[in-house]
Amino acid sequence: MKTVSMLMVSAGLWLRAGAGEVAPEPAVAPFGPEQAMASQQAWAKHLGRDWQVTSAIGLKLALIPPGRFMMGSPADEAGRQADEELREVSISKPFYLGVFEVTQDEYERLMKDNPSYRAARLARTKQNYDVDTSRFPVERVSWLEAVEFCRRLSELPGEKAAGRVYRLPTEAEWEYACRAGTVTPFPFGTVSNGGQANVHGRRPYGTDQPGPSLNRPATVGSYPANAFGLHDMIGNKWEWVADHDGPGDGGTTARVDPMGPEEGTERVIRGGAWRYPPAFCRSAVRHRYDPRIKAYDLGFRVAMSIPEGKPADGAAAAGGAKPAPEARDQAAGPEDRKGWVSPTTGMEFVWIAPLGIWVGKYETTNAEFRKMLPGHDSGLHEGHSLNGDRQPVVRVNFAQARDFAAWLTAGDREAGGLLEGHAYRMPFEREWLAFARCGTDAEFPWGAEWPPTAGNYRGAEAMGRGERVPGRDGFVVSCDVEQSGSNPWGLYGVGGNVWEGCCWEGDPNEAGAWRGGSWDSGTPGLTRSTFRSVGSPGYKFPNYGFRLVLAPAARASGGGESAE
Ligand SMILES: [Ca+2]
Numbered sequence: 001m002k003t004v005s006m007l008m009v010s011a012g013l014w015l016r017a018g019a020g021e022v023a024p025e026p027a028v029a030p031f032g033p034e035q036a037m038a039s040q041q042a043w044a045k046h047l048g049r050d051w052q053v054t055s056a057i058g059l060k061l062a063l064i065p066p067g068r069f070m071m072g073s074p075a076d077e078a079g080r081q082a083d084e085e086l087r088e089v090s091i092s093k094p095f096y097l098g099v100f101e102v103t104q105d106e107y108e109r110l111m112k113d114n115p116s117y118r119a120a121r122l123a124r125t126k127q128n129y130d131v132d133t134s135r136f137p138v139e140r141v142s143w144l145e146a147v148e149f150c151r152r153l154s155e156l157p158g159e160k161a162a163g164r165v166y167r168l169p170t171e172a173e174w175e176y177a178c179r180a181g182t183v184t185p186f187p188f189g190t191v192s193n194g195g196q197a198n199v200h201g202r203r204p205y206g207t208d209q210p211g212p213s214l215n216r217p218a219t220v221g222s223y224p225a226n227a228f229g230l231h232d233m234i235g236n237k238w239e240w241v242a243d244h245d246g247p248g249d250g251g252t253t254a255r256v257d258p259m260g261p262e263e264g265t266e267r268v269i270r271g272g273a274w275r276y277p278p279a280f281c282r283s284a285v286r287h288r289y290d291p292r293i294k295a296y297d298l299g300f301r302v303a304m305s306i307p308e309g310k311p312a313d314g315a316a317a318a319g320g321a322k323p324a325p326e327a328r329d330q331a332a333g334p335e336d337r338k339g340w341v342s343p344t345t346g347m348e349f350v351w352i353a354p355l356g357i358w359v360g361k362y363e364t365t366n367a368e369f370r371k372m373l374p375g376h377d378s379g380l381h382e383g384h385s386l387n388g389d390r391q392p393v394v395r396v397n398f399a400q401a402r403d404f405a406a407w408l409t410a411g412d413r414e415a416g417g418l419l420e421g422h423a424y425r426m427p428f429e430r431e432w433l434a435f436a437r438c439g440t441d442a443e444f445p446w447g448a449e450w451p452p453t454a455g456n457y458r459g460a461e462a463m464g465r466g467e468r469v470p471g472r473d474g475f476v477v478s479c480d481v482e483q484s485g486s487n488p489w490g491l492y493g494v495g496g497n498v499w500e501g502c503c504w505e506g507d508p509n510e511a512g513a514w515r516g517g518s519w520d521s522g523t524p525g526l527t528r529s530t531f532r533s534v535g536s537p538g539y540k541f542p543n544y545g546f547r548l549v550l551a552p553a554a555r556a557s558g559g560g561e562s563a564e
């Protein structure tokens with residue numbers, strides 16, 4: 001049995017037999033890049049999860065399979081330090097690890113603060129950077145603050161509902177993920193001189209040839225990924241890990257999932273940074289700091305434990321279980337009705353009593369739409385991804401949005417969840433206008449002021465520049481639906497983020513106009529609540545999406561009329 005499994009591993013044919021039943025073999029180093037990826041995908045399949053997932057704030061993580069490796073460095077490795085004792089270590093549980101160091105933008109979104117020396121707001125005065133630092137790794141974050149970041153991320157509603165718990169990786173997890181099957185000094189081999197990672201390349205390692213030195217941190221992902229798809233494990237910024245400092249074996253004899261010493265005054269940092277010679281940026285190098293220290297070459301990346309149990313059907317894209325359908329009291333009288341959660345997708349709806357319908361709390365997301373159409377790709381806009389799980393789905397035309405409503409109606413009916421005679425559809429424009437204004441007659445969804453004071457719009461001052469607008473919720477492209485601001489009725493992103501398709505009241509199977517503007521709307525004319533964008537219903541735009549409502553079927557599309 002073992003022999004057969006190993007043969008399958010070496011042939012890169014993980015898990016063809018017994019998929020989802022028998023756990024794949026752990027990844028035993030040394031292994032090459034093809035096997036690294038095959039192992040990630042086999043474990044993802046086994047767990048019923050995606051091998052790459054995106055958190056609510058857009059932070060991307062990759063699945064790291066369980067495995068075994070030699071931690072530390074061999075005695076003859078150049079530059080070796082005394083605390084790099086070589087020993088075999090097993091990682092017994094799969095986990096997710098950030099593809100990148102946490103960026104300034106991600107940190108600021110969650111913590112409402114950017115402590116980085118190189119933050120954009122300081123760029124002109126202190127560093128004269130003409131580059132956007134929002135995707136630089138965050139810096140000057142203490143270990144304590146990094147832990148707090150993980151705690152707050154785990155507390156976000158979508159993350160909590162999915163049971164996703166974020167934390168710092170253990171030192172052993174970090175090195176196992178960094179090596180990704182390699183036994184060389186670096187995940188990219190034996191030579192390091194500034195071309196492979198952001199280190200001080202003029203002090204070459206493994207060659208006489210000096211290379212480039214950037215002399216500053218770089219946008220995350222500027223250098224190639226390792227075999228697990230992780231960027232900048234070596235160099236760019238040092239990264240905090242969870243462990244207290246101790247001897248190279250972590251102060252314990254544990255060889256399975258070592259956690260480091262139980263006590264200590266310092267915490268370990270790994271990977272080196274841009275200003276260090278490559279000899280000090282090897283996979284095995286260890287360093288340590290007081291957990292209160294904030295250093296300008298020190299950041300972190302997050303790990304995520306895999307929630308217990310399998311995700312519910314189709315929830316793989318979200319990396320976790322869907323929220324339990326609760327508040328399912330639709331049969332109550334209209335005055336007493338509450339929120340609604342679609343049993344098949346986890347999509348949330350808010351009861352809007354003045355309209356007598358439930359309205360989608362958020363624009364429909366990529367992950368939700370992909371439950372119907374798994375291959376749907378919302379693509380890029382000028383190099384920025386529109387395809388995150390929690391970004392609104394775009395590049396869908398009216399017919400596809402209508403199909404999704406019908407698909408959701410059928411699925412929820414089959415699940416026994418829908419109130420009899422109800423179905424999903426897109427809102428009528430009259431309804432859209434009502435929930436955009438929330439009982440007022442204000443000119444804009446955020447009120448009367450110009451420029452916009454809420455929502456993901458492009459401010460007039462930023463027209464054409466395509467960059468974040470300081471002091472507002474402006475993003476380069478669409479943001480995660482939770483990030484686009486809610487109105488007094490508890491609906492997110494009604495104005496801005498993406499245009500929302502409406503249907504024609506005379507026949508819900510026909511398209512109405514698109515409403516509300518989008519991230520690149522920057523004029524009063526386009527963002528006015530009454531403005532109607534009437535394009536061809538067949539077009540697919542990068543900034544056009546939709547939001548669903550749940551309404552009495554006589555007024556709904558997509559088979560609503562045929563309700564029993
Ligand atoms: Ca790093």
Ligand SMILES: [Ca+2]
Nearest residue numbers: 493494496498
């Ligand atoms: Ca919108």
